Amino acid sequence: METLTVILLLLGASVLSVVVFRRLNLPPILGYLLVGTLIGPKALNLLAGLSGAHYLAEFGVVFLMFSIGLEFSLSKLYAMKRIVFGLGFLQVMATLATVTAAAAATGLSWQAGVAIGGALAMSSTAVLTKLLSERIELDAPHGREVMGVLLFQDIAVVPLLILVPSFSQSPEQMAIAMGIAMLKAIALLAPVFLLGKRLLSKWFFFVAHGKSAELFVLNVLFVTLGLAWLTEAFGLSMALGAFVAGMLISETEFRHQVEADIMPFRDVLLGLFFVTVGMMLDVTLVLANWPWVLGVLAALLLVKFLLVFGLSRLFGALSGAAMRSGLWLCAGGEFGFVLLADVSTNAVAPPPVVQIVLAALVISMLLAPFIVQYSDRLVLRFTASEWLMRSLHLTNLAARTLSVDKHAVICGFGRSGQYLARFMADEGVRYIALDLDPDRVRQAAAAGENVVYGDATRREMLLAAGVGRARVLVVSFIDARAAERVLRLVRELAPGLPVVVRTFDEKDLGRLQRAGAAEVVPETLEASMMLASHALIHAGVPINRVLRQIRQTRAARYRTLRGFFHGESDHDDNVHDSEAPCLRSVSLHDGAYAIGKTLSQLAVNEQEVEVVAVRRRNIRTLEPSGGTRFEIDDVVVLLGVPGALVKAEGRLLKG
Template structure:
């Protein structure tokens, strides 16, 4: 089949799947897999087989491995070495051993067992990292264990991609191939890393000096694909070269810029890769072997959960914490699909077994968010120590606030929370801070500060912190969605309590005010006001006048400061949300629909757009009235999201 129709079909299917699964709040990867199964050769066969699509999908694996390389940090590995090379290593090795034992017992070869064990040992870095971030559990004990194990799994894919191809050969040939592959890998990695680290920073400096976004992007693609090609020529995998390229760039100051530039390529091509994985799924064969699929799924979830639970306990976790880590890691992951694709290419595993494992991985990833969502309830149901620990935490928290009234509750004790606490202390105002970082709490309590371990997102924590008797609550972290959940609980416990919320910019200001915040403090706007106050003082403007101006600005919820004109640098730095409100100027030429009409007649509020100013003959009128007549040559300044601005501009110019 021609390449262009294949690309169009895959892109169309990908767009539909992402829209559908995002609307259901499910990982898009599952949508890709489902669409692949529908359009693949075993179902509708809309793309004429796998061959054309797989060539595109290979680049998805390349960019995924490149991204993993970018995240590869020696200091990070050293800081987490006990979890990564202890818990992570043992989890992968023991999963390989258990799966190999089961497979050989069923009459298959040990090579097939190791290959399948590698695929089943993986968990989803993309899904679990997103869930940990959304649930603010990265700093919790089980969050650190999950991240450490995921990091080792990502690293383990590299030797597995070298090892698995040798399994399709005879034992003598396999030993030779493995030895040769390992030798090549060591030589290539040694040469590239030794010389590459010296050259990469200098080369990127030369490229960056050109101050061209497209030159920088071309250079990233050249390095990624160039090193992938070199490792393939050396008889190794494309993925290994991409991984090495990521490691090299991770040691430079351009790492974060590269990560943002490569993200669109990675996400699109990875989507195509998962579509091709879905195309491998033979639904009729899966249904015919449903008992086998469910058996593999059950074994996967139970065995991985039991292994991680036991290992986490071995490494000192409580039973409840170990259960949480096991529940988070028991499902499969995207690298399992990468290894299955390699097995299919080498015809290493019987088709029925491959289909059963593939279907089990897909189902496990569908179940992963649900397992995580109910993990706390499961742990509390089976771990008696969790009830005791939770009860002790709440008792300790309640004891601290039992005789306290009119105090301040500070949610989050990071840098901002600590500065707030110092202000309260200087004014002799009692406060209690809640935080989830054990190390930070240990240091702060040793210094005599009033902070305690507690999750502000939980209703019972807020109740124990004395929110019903507090005078004000401050949310010091800039996570809008999490802040809304805290506000919801506060409204239930003490609807009259004023809540002050921190946010990064004006994007979430209205939503937080609507959720019940008494005051919302956008960092970017407040920083601008502080800078302005210093500048105006040096210009001789009376301090009282400046303070009054700022007071009125805050009373109006920063209305006069909202929005900014979007430029190329904002797009390049990826600092602007796609649907964040921005300012846009429209020049009214002769024949424009708005000429001769009033702002009220245009009814721009229907498009959720505000007119912030009208400029006429170099005179600018701020917040013009609805009866303002517009004429040719006027410039109308609008505030709204990009989509709303486009509709309003169409209305103004064409009617």
């Protein structure tokens, strides 16, 4: 019962801390570390009787290495080989050499220097990839460098996890142990790599034919833990076996399903691992050595920044991109904690040193999101060439759009953006597209598309694209946070410009509309309507009824499709219907009854008519509220059936 109480306290504290850290937009890893510190032997010591916690937590590392193996793609490595095995390799080796030299200068052994250097060389794959994705910078020059270096760091963890435990032995014993480990690895992994992919593909195909989700998950666990057990039985690391299992499965067609199935196990057990890492932290010892902690923290951030910056410049990057790469990669990462746990377990370095390095890593991960957030300002502040290049780029973009008026600005030139551009071109609507993938921009521009490299979430880029003269702006990528930033800038730069935003489903509908989107288009809704229309037609429903149903659904869902302005040609097009809702514009000239009164006072909406928009000084305001007060020369857009519209117009003009 006592053990159950402790586990419940552990789970409750973990849930609470992770919720708080997510609300603060900080990595949840830090929440787990905080929980571990509080319940650890140096604080409340709640897990004193729970001997299996550390062993269970090891499986968190096993599943983490498995998921890294799933991302390990030979084609990806080949495509990024220059960054991965050039910049990434040199960054890890330079950090190891620098920390080893510093350790020797302070009286530590070279083994401790290499082990701690390996821990400090790591950056956070989880945090940085998430930030790159949110900021739409995965395809930016610094984004590619960051991803390449992170990929090599993930690979480098595997030999380091094998190497660190041998450091507790004498140099002669270590050399023998490493030689034996190398032979064992070759003897075990050679047949696994030669036969594993073919056998695993057939085995997974056989299991998948069972059409059972739980059977598939059990099989994933069996393969992962089976290879981890096999490598441990050979005297190697369990993490190595899990990494190999991930690599083999990544080459099969079941990779994405496996990744989705394994994620809950990985995240829960990895959280438990970071709790055990937090238990290692002795707050009293850290506070007693706080100058050393701050010194190690400052050295970590400065040295890694300078190393990455210098190496990036050596590989031909411009100073701005090199500086961004250095700022992104200078903080520590989760694999640093994994290696420090091995350092502590095998007593490779003195406990006070481990505590100081551990505290510095935790603080650096806390600082990482803030460093990334201010990286652009720092680059512009200290890199003169960045100002010049950005000015030239903006000047060229502005020159291309200077003669363009009433055009469309397309943010994102992926598949959706390209389809949209073709529709625009077919209808004779000029457009300018902004995209952050340099390869895509180069190829599309060479084919004659009006697309330029640029970040739509930057004020100066939108100004150069001519948002002040544009007729519409479309956010064609799916990223609610980035779309909100674009909407905020558009509200400042061109308040009357309608913005259409693409989103995956309707969960972000409310906040995007509140941010100022004229329309939000969910992919799931459109896909469902198309599926329904085809299915109903094949089910024998007349096509005119299907089209009417789709039209009514869209009209109810999309504000800008609710009704239309009637004209004489509507009779010829067979679209006139006396009971169908339509739109009507009413101009409030001097003397109109509605001038000076609010929408609530006029009670127009109570007459089966809706005021959908008000145009004032050529600026359209969607969804006017009850407190909207009408002024001279306002244009009121009404939606309703023809008979009700006549009454509402009379109410506005005559009272």
